[in-house]
Every structure is written in structure tokens, then in C-alpha cells.
Amino acid sequence: MTALDIRQKAWSAVLIVLFFVAWELFCLMTGMSDLVLPRPSQVFVTLFERFPVLWPHIIQTLATTMLGFVLGVALGVVLGAFIGVSKTAYDTAYPLLIGFSSIPKVAVVPIFVLWFGSGTVPAVLTALSICFFPIVVNIATGLATTEPELEDVLKALGASKFDILWNVGLPRTMPFFFASLKVAISYAFVGAVLSETVASNRGIGNVMMTASSNFNVPLVFAGLFVLAGLGVALYVVFSLIEGQVTGWATRKNDVIAT
């Protein structure tokens, strides 16, 4: 890590601290009621005190998110590979995909509830349906941009479509794939919480819903903080994996920089 990177990270940390300090001061100076906007210090205290109660809900939300994410990625990779290998399939399927992706996912939750009842299943399905789209697009685009000359070289060697996909197409999509994983995990998280908020009796989304109807506003905000923390953590995990697996796509910049 260079000195520049460290300074950059230090400034990010300073900005986060400043944000909370400004929030705290704003509430103190305006005498804001904690029914409207609790101070961050109150929220952290609530978070700490209620943590044993929140914990199972955190696990629930994480589990539904991950399950929806894994299923969404699997579906996205298969679908993306399928439409990415053929230009015709790509052009044909694209309008339908755009149609699906434009549906606000909050609108499909009632349908999932109708089919499967409230609880974990609709949350997983919502997470799945919201996160598979960026995967499909990125895999398909990565595959569609394989150099035609290289494809000719391999076909002339008698390579099958699968050989080309396995040795060239899929490795080439890896940077696209991992970039889309970062987006997809955040989406899956949003989907799971969304569904929990509407139709579940477990999970952080449900906790926040219940707390707000009891006017326990600090607990609502504590839920928000948990969500933000989890979202950042998941993003970081997938960024690290991305860096490990697809270093070749960014290594060029390192060489120029050093």
C-alpha cells in the first residue's frame, strides 16, 4: 500500500467521524426530539444494549441474503453464459431481461407471499430476483466480447464451443463477474430486508418495522446502522475476493504507477 492510499483511507475515516459529530451537534443544538431523529450516541447505546435481542435477526437477514445471493448468482451465471455465447440469443433475450429488471421488486413481494406465505421463502426469492440481473448482464457482455481471431484460432484446432467457453470465455468474464458480485450482494441484501419489512416476523427489516410502530426510534436507527455495517462488510469481502482472483485485469496500472 502506498502512502497515497493510506492518506486516502485516513481521510475517509475522518469524513465518517465528522458526519456523526455533525449529526450529534445538530441534534443537541436544535433540541431535536429523539422521536424524530435520535442522536448517534443514543443509537449506539441502544445498539449495544439490545444487541442480544438483535443478534438472531441479524443472522436471519444474513442467511436469507446469502441464500438468495447464491441462488441468484447460480441462475445469473447459467443464464448469462447461455445468452452470452450466441449473438442471436443475446439480442433476443435482452428486451425480456430489461422488462424483468425494470419491475420494482417491492411490487413482487406480495406475489411471493401469495405463493409461499410470509417468512423466509419470499425474502430469499426477492433477494434472488433483485440480484441476478447484474450477473446476467456482466457474464453475457464478457462472453460476447471475446476476440473473434482467437475464437477462429481455437475453432481451427477443433475446439468445441465448450472448450472455448471454458478456456477463454469464462476466464475473460471474471473481472466483469466479480465487479457484478459486489453490486449483486448489495442488491440481495436490499431485497431480503425489503421482503422482511413487508412480510416476515424475523430479520432486521421486521425489527425496524416493529420498532417504528412502537415509536422506538433509536432502535429503528440501530437497525439502520446494522444494515449499513453488514452492507459494507459484504462489499469488502467481495472486493477482497475480486482482488485475489482477477488481479491480472488491474496489474497493468500497478506497473505504470511504480
Added chain:
Amino acid sequence: MRMQANSEFSGEPVPSGNAPIAIELSDASVTFGRGDRAVPALSKTTLHVSEGEFVALVGPSGCGKSTILRLVSGLVQPTTGVVIVGGREVAARAMRVGMAFQNPTMLPWMTIERNIMLPLKIVEPFRSQFRKLRKTEFRDKANALLEQVGLKGFGGRFPWQLSGGMLQRANLCRALIHEPRLLLLDEPFGALDQFTREELWSILQGLWMTHKPTVLLVTHDLREAGFLASRICVMSARPGRILDDSHVGFARPRTVAMTFEPDFVALNQKLRAMIVDARSAVQEGAA
């Protein structure tokens, strides 16, 4: 060095002697599309290439030179006529020909060594041994080729660490690693500067003289054709056909200095005149 000019270069088609036929195009034509939008790319063409020959295809741009390569490699099926490669009709496409294009298309996530070994992952009998031998025999094979093209010690580098000329040498290695009997080159040196290009001519000549594959080379560069080829076919403008088929008998190994001697220059000018004619014929036709 004294050049041994061969009287045959002056135009007569040369019978292919006793060597077995490697490539046989009989009245093969190619038309892309159908009906009103049909574009003829290659008129009925007959071409016989003997095993171990180095044939250059030259001609105005868009004349179907690359189409012939695609026909021979089995990437395109002839609309009419027959294409026989290595005694088999190409429809089977189990030819395992080595190919190289102007764009070296090395995969950026693999070292040069592993890039060169890519065909071994696809072509039998290497394919089934790949896991076992990739760290030993196959790797040595790749490095032996790299040494031959002057890239000794570069096997562990990544493609972005190499210059354009070096990548093109690696590209030749990749085309040859599986010991193909047939090497198809589509303007492999088109994007290189003059000096690098001349250097690579000698390297390619060396590779050809050691491995002796049959080579079909598509090029715009008449000096390149004269330097490398044992036979040059001149093609007409689109839809292409072969206008002239001449033997090039200069002694090997040829040197860049030879390309400035009178016999070589005469051959060059003759070829150039034919291509200029072919181009102007089209322009008159269009007018």
C-alpha cells in the same frame, strides 16, 4: 551472397512434383448471404498445395485471400466445389491447423508459456496428457519454441510485459506448439514496423525450415511474400480468383539484403504490376 534466380519465377505454374498434396481446392467458391444480398467472396478457385510448400497469397484488399484461409481451416464451408485438406474433406474440421492473425490475442491472465500451451489443452493426443505433462514435457516444448524465436527466458512473463513484435513471435509459437502439418497465417506481421517485420521474416523462415509445415501466408507486403514463399499466388479483386501462380526459387536461407538485388526487385515489380491491373480492372468495371 549471390542469389540463385530461378527462371521459373517468371510466371508459369509449376507442377507440384512428387510430394503428396496437402491442400486441394477444386472449383471452390464462397458466397456470403443469400438472394439479393448475396456477396460473392471467392469465385471458383482451383489451387493445389503440396506438403511442405510455403505459399503466399497476395492481391488487392478484399479479394478473398482470407476467405481461402478460412476455407482451408474449415471455418467456412465452400458454397460450391470441394476443399480437401490432408486427404479429407474439410467439413469434418478435425484438422488441428495452426493459425496466426495480425492481432496476437494472447490471453492476459496467463503467462506467455501457458498461452503458448493453450492448443495442447485442446488438441489430442496432448489434451488427455495435459494435466500430467503441463509442468514438464509440455513446458519444455513451449520453452524450446520460445528459444527458437529469440524469446528465451520470457515464458514466465505476462503478455502486457512484452512488445508487439515479441507478442507476435509468441503467437507463432502458439500456432506451432501442437506440431501442425499446416500453418495458416493471415497478415501476421501487418501491424509491425519495418525492422521488426524483417526480423520476424527470418524467424518464420527458420521455423519453417526446421518444422517443415505446409504454410499458407496471406500478405499485402510483396517483399514479405518474395522473402518467405516458395510459391506466390496473385489474386484478382473481389470476388477473387487466382490470376497467377509462380514459383520462387531463391536459395534459402534468404536474407533481407537479397530483397534489394535485381532478380528480387524484378519479381516484386512483376507482382506489383499484376495487382495494379487487377485493381484498375475493378474500377473500370464499376465506372
